[in-house]
Amino acid sequence: MTVGRAGRHLRAASVAVVGAMASVAVMAASSPITSTAKSASPVATGTPAVSAVPSAASASASASASASTSTSTSVAPRDLPPSAALRAPLGDKPGLAPLTVTVLEPHLARDGRMPEVRYVGFEAGAVLTRVLGAGWRAPGQELEFRALDGFVSRIPVERFAQHRAWLVTARADGRAFEVDNHLQGERQVPLGPYYLVWDNRASKALQAEGGALWPYQVTTVRVGPSSMRALLPGDLAATYAGAADLARTHCLSCHRVRGYGGDKMPLDLDVVVKGYDAATWRRWLLEPAAVRPGTTMPALAEGMPAAERAAIAQRLYDYLRALPPGTPAR
Numbered sequence: 001m002t003v004g005r006a007g008r009h010l011r012a013a014s015v016a017v018v019g020a021m022a023s024v025a026v027m028a029a030s031s032p033i034t035s036t037a038k039s040a041s042p043v044a045t046g047t048p049a050v051s052a053v054p055s056a057a058s059a060s061a062s063a064s065a066s067a068s069t070s071t072s073t074s075v076a077p078r079d080l081p082p083s084a085a086l087r088a089p090l091g092d093k094p095g096l097a098p099l100t101v102t103v104l105e106p107h108l109a110r111d112g113r114m115p116e117v118r119y120v121g122f123e124a125g126a127v128l129t130r131v132l133g134a135g136w137r138a139p140g141q142e143l144e145f146r147a148l149d150g151f152v153s154r155i156p157v158e159r160f161a162q163h164r165a166w167l168v169t170a171r172a173d174g175r176a177f178e179v180d181n182h183l184q185g186e187r188q189v190p191l192g193p194y195y196l197v198w199d200n201r202a203s204k205a206l207q208a209e210g211g212a213l214w215p216y217q218v219t220t221v222r223v224g225p226s227s228m229r230a231l232l233p234g235d236l237a238a239t240y241a242g243a244a245d246l247a248r249t250h251c252l253s254c255h256r257v258r259g260y261g262g263d264k265m266p267l268d269l270d271v272v273v274k275g276y277d278a279a280t281w282r283r284w285l286l287e288p289a290a291v292r293p294g295t296t297m298p299a300l301a302e303g304m305p306a307a308e309r310a311a312i313a314q315r316l317y318d319y320l321r322a323l324p325p326g327t328p329a330r
Contacts, residue, residue: 077146077220078131080194083169086122090130096122100172103197106211107181107189112303114207119197121168125160128221136223137161144222145196145215150263153196153215153253154227163206164199167218179216186296194218208303212249227252230260233324243319246312250300258323273320285313 087095099121104114128136128143136143137157145153159165169192170177177195180187195216200206228237231244244257247269252261256268273281284291285300286309301309 075132075222075224077144077222079220080127080131080167080218082193083122086127086130093130096126096130098122099166101166101168101197101199102201104200104207105179106207106214106303107179109210109303116201118172119166119168119195120170120172121166121195121197124165124167124196127167128160131221132223140226141223142226144224145218146220146222147215147217147264148219149217150266151215151217151253152262152264153213154248155213156226157223159213163203166197167194168197169194189216191216208301209249210298210301210303212253212301215253227260231257233258236319236322240319240322243315247316247319250312251316257320270320270323270325273317276317278314278317281317282310282313285316286310 083098087098089095100118101121102116102118105117106114108115108117125137137160139158141157143155143157143160145155147153176188177191178188179191181189196214196218198206198214227248228241228244231248232241236244247257251257251269254262254264254266256262256266257270259268276284288295288297288299299309301312304312
């Protein structure tokens with residue numbers, strides 16, 4: 001999710017971890033949560049759209065399936081090889097061919113409009129198969145993309161069957177592989193070594209979702225069981241599966257729920273939320289800059305209608321307040 005955070009979301013590799021941990025101390029003492037958006041992606045042709053706000057029924061079914069059918073075990077993180085290594089043959093398998101893709105870049109969004117940007121990279125599925133083996137596509141699993149600054153994106157493998165994705169390494173126009181992140185007030189943010197982008201030009205749902213599942217500065221990836229089991233203890237799936245999926249999408253790249261999530265701003269939201277009433281919580285998520293001028297936290301789901309954004313904020317609040325205390329096994 002997107003919640004308020006003090007301090008900048010540093011992405012430079014040399015200072016990211018130190019900056020993130022320093023911010024944690026500030027946040028724990030004086031402010032609510034925060035999160036980061038990540039986004040970019042090419043043309044979708046005949047790709048089924050996925051709703052940015054899952055229905056309770058579909059999310060509950062997905063959560064139940066993940067909890068009951070997934071038999072995978074977490075694989076140790078695998079380093080993504082340099083792009084030159086991906087282009088080279090591997091045994092009897094040919095190298096991967098670089099592609100040029102056109103995307104709507106969410107980090108450059110202004111007034112609800114995203115400009116087109118052309119990137120060069122590789123089909124994400126081919127890279128993942130080369131790094132993780134073909135087993136990564138088994139249903140009920142989750143891919144974890146980890147960035148240099150502690151940002152973590154956990155993405156269900158099923159999403160890669162629904163939308164095309166690429167791991168890009170450069171801009172096609174030869175300009176610096178960086179972005180001015182308008183939503184967070186950051187300039188010249190490095191995107192490499194890898195930036196995961198989705199085919200969003202023909203998908204209104206992906207455009208509305210923004211950059212929540214578009215990690216940049218990605219260095220490692222691993223596959224493991226779905227996080228929904230940890231996020232929905234007991235019998236909460238029947239009521240809160242959709243809200244848990246929203247938390248995974250919008251919050252857990254930087255923050256945590258019951259000890260599960262990212263390392264960039266590792267506050268446990270289920271603990272932090274207990275100190276806020278619903279109105280204050282919603283304002284932090286929807287208008288972080290109004291609550292704390294100068295914050296780099298992006299507003300929650302800014303590409304969606306105002307009423308839908310407010311509903312998401314409330315669903316997150318209700319879900320987090322309903323969670324029992326405790327930290328699940330990792």
